[in-house]
Amino acid sequence: MSNKKFDFIVIGGGHQGLAVGAYLAKAGERTLILERRNEMGGGLSTEEVTLPGFYHNLHSNFHGMIPLMPQYNDLELEKVGVRYYHPEANLGMPLKDGRCLVWYVDEIKTYESIAKFSKKDADAYADFKSKVTAHTDAMLRYIYSPPTKESIEDTHKVLVSLLGEEVFKISAYDWVKSYFENPHVQALALFHMSIAGYDITQKGLAHPGIGYLAFATNWQLCRGGSHFLAHAVGGVFVRHGGDLVENSPVKEIILEGNRAVGVKTQDGKSYFAEKAVISAIDLEQTLVNFLPQNAVGKELCEKIKKLEHGRGDSLFGIHLALKEAPRYTAAKYNPDINQTFNLNIGYETPEDVAEHMDESNRRELPKHPRLNVSVNTLFDPTQAPKGFHTGLMWQFAPFEIGDKSPEYWNEIKHDFAQKCIAVWREYAPNMTEDNILAVYPYTPLDTAQKMVNMRRGGFHTLSLTPEQFDDKRPLPELSGFRTPIEGLYLAGSAMHCHGGIVGSPSYNALQVIGKDFGILDKLPIGNKFWEKKA
Numbered sequence: 216m217s218n219k220k221f222d223f224i225v226i227g228g229g230h231q232g233l234a235v236g237a238y239l240a241k242a243g244e245r246t247l248i249l250e251r252r253n254e255m256g257g258g259l260s261t262e263e264v265t266l267p268g269f270y271h272n273l274h275s276n277f278h279g280m281i282p283l284m285p286q287y288n289d290l291e292l293e294k295v296g297v298r299y300y301h302p303e304a305n306l307g308m309p310l311k312d313g314r315c316l317v318w319y320v321d322e323i324k325t326y327e328s329i330a331k332f333s334k335k336d337a338d339a340y341a342d343f344k345s346k347v348t349a350h351t352d353a354m355l356r357y358i359y360s361p362p363t364k365e366s367i368e369d370t371h372k373v374l375v376s377l378l379g380e381e382v383f384k385i386s387a388y389d390w391v392k393s394y395f396e397n398p399h400v401q402a403l404a405l406f407h408m409s410i411a412g413y414d415i416t417q418k419g420l421a422h423p424g425i426g427y428l429a430f431a432t433n434w435q436l437c438r439g440g441s442h443f444l445a446h447a448v449g450g451v452f453v454r455h456g457g458d459l460v461e462n463s464p465v466k467e468i469i470l471e472g473n474r475a476v477g478v479k480t481q482d483g484k485s486y487f488a489e490k491a492v493i494s495a496i497d498l499e500q501t502l503v504n505f506l507p508q509n510a511v512g513k514e515l516c517e518k519i520k521k522l523e524h525g526r527g528d529s530l531f532g533i534h535l536a537l538k539e540a541p542r543y544t545a546a547k548y549n550p551d552i553n554q555t556f557n558l559n560i561g562y563e564t565p566e567d568v569a570e571h572m573d574e575s576n577r578r579e580l581p582k583h584p585r586l587n588v589s590v591n592t593l594f595d596p597t598q599a600p601k602g603f604h605t606g607l608m609w610q611f612a613p614f615e616i617g618d619k620s621p622e623y624w625n626e627i628k629h630d631f632a633q634k635c636i637a638v639w640r641e642y643a644p645n646m647t648e649d650n651i652l653a654v655y656p657y658t659p660l661d662t663a664q665k666m667v668n669m670r671r672g673g674f675h676t677l678s679l680t681p682e683q684f685d686d687k688r689p690l691p692e693l694s695g696f697r698t699p700i701e702g703l704y705l706a707g708s709a710m711h712c713h714g715g716i717v718g719s720p721s722y723n724a725l726q727v728i729g730k731d732f733g734i735l736d737k738l739p740i741g742n743k744f745w746e747k748k749a
């Protein structure tokens with residue numbers, strides 16, 4: 216048992232847990248974070264998995280909410296060395312016919328690039344961007360406030376006024392097909408929406424994709440690797456007096472009556488919190504496994520066990536150590552493709568995107584691998600030995616293939632990785648065996664084993680489906696961040712609005728916790744989104 220007294224205990228040291236802890240510690244609250252693994256950060260991990268000196272972001276790589284996520288300024292992350300690269304050629308796709316489409320940070324360049332494919336689509340995209348970005352505040356308020364009927368209705372009103380009532384009935388796929396005319400423009404828009412981690416063919420879920428499209432060229436890369444962000448947030452936490460204990464999987468939440476008063480870890484230690492226990496991990500561990508049987512009610516436990524994981528958010532990754540960066544055939548058409556950060560290779564038409572989603576939903580390996588590619592060292596040469604490069608390829612893939620067990624991935628991952636490399640080579644002929652020094656496949660099973668809260672390899676911790684979205688996320692009765700157990704709160708990515716390095720679940724949980732304990736004004740929250748009206 217630890218003799219030290221804490222006000223708050225946070226379970227899980229991923230970015231959500233670290234961020235909650237950092238705000239509380241900055242407000243002078245005695246806070247403990249317990250992390251299962253031997254290092255903090257969760258999905259902010261950067262490791263030398265191929266060869267010494269080559270650093271690979273095994274999970275999050277593309278950070279699309281920097282610097283908009285409130286933690287960035289509230290925790291003064293630049294003061295502790297956080298820097299992001301925001302590559303000018305931000306999002307793009309080479310095509311088999313030798314052309315390419317590139318979207319830039321500079322909107323005029325994007326317009327010109329799209330106009331080469333369709334002037335109508337260039338106009339439509341520019342019109343969309345200007346309309347939607349005029350409502351950035353409303354979008355941020357929606358993302359960074361607990362979901363209430365009012366906040367959801369406000370956002371819906373904005374989208375309906377811009378895009379019509381239909382937008383809440385159709386899928387992202389249907390919306391893109393009706394909004395743009397050129398298949399390649401459609402494919403790039405859908406690619407961008409899909410990497411937000413949801414099935415773009417699901418009806419009733421066009422609006423999150425449309426929201427993401429508003430930030431289509433905001434993909435950014437953390438200098439030194441994604442893990443640097445975890446170090447920085449964790450550093451703020453510790454410097455303000457927080458206690459971080461790694462290698463400490465929580466196995467039990469200690470109750471006094473119906474109140475959470477502490478936790479037990481697998482090594483037998485107990486820690487006590489005078490105010491609250493905050494879980495920044497998945498629901499099943501928290502409310503089913505850590506509590507006495509059915510403490511939150513049998514019905515709720517059953518509902519939690521039935522929640523959907525890994526739909527549209529489980530990935531097969533391949534990490535490469537390279538002698539030289541890829542040179543695309545399409546560079547003859549536009550040399551910027553060689554310097555584009557976030558690349559779609561293989562979704563040439565919207566049908567390609569839909570086919571890939573269907574295959575994944577049917578638990579099939581993609582017949583034609585379709586890749587999300589990046590070469591981070593083009594922007595941050597410190598991530599490989601001087602003159603060398605790293606390569607990253609991801610694609611959606613099911614946790615289980617057919618009726619095989621998830622372990623089947625271990626049998627096929629190397630062969631499948633070679634098939635994926637062959638696809639990259641079709642577009643960039645110098646991706647030869649000679650150029651590739653080492654290959655490290657990373658399967659949905661690897662994700663689930665390393666990040667136990669990403670059940671079934673699902674990177675949102677809980678899939679984004681119409682039934683698990685808005686004020687229904689994770690379940691209507693839990694969407695308020697409180698639980699049936701007094702003093703036990705939820706702040707992980709299963710909460711509104713979802714996972715990804717977006718930071719909203721923990722930020723939203725803090726607003727509830729801050730109010731419940733009368734400390735909201737002490738928390739270093741700069742932008743009080745919830746106070747602003749539409």
Ligand SMILES: Cc1cc2nc3c(=O)[nH]c(=O)nc-3n(C[C@H](O)[C@H](O)[C@H](O)COP(=O)(O)OP(=O)(O)OC[C@H]3O[C@@H](n4cnc5c(N)ncnc54)[C@H](O)[C@@H]3O)c2cc1C
Pocket residue numbers: 226227228229230231232249250251252255256257258259273274275276277278279463464465466495496500530532662665666667668669672673674675676707708709714715716717
């Ligand atoms: C392959 C892959 C690629 C991705 N790419 C991107 C991307 O490019 N951009 C993006 O924004 N997002 C990306 N993501 C998603 C992103 O990484 C996650 O959504 C995000 O990390 C979730 O943050 P979190 O803090 O909620 O959970 P996590 O990052 O999973 O952190 C939870 C922490 O809790 C710990 N924990 C679990 N159980 C216990 C326990 N019992 N006791 C104590 N600690 C425990 C875990 O070890 C972990 O450190 C990707 C994810 C994957 C898997």
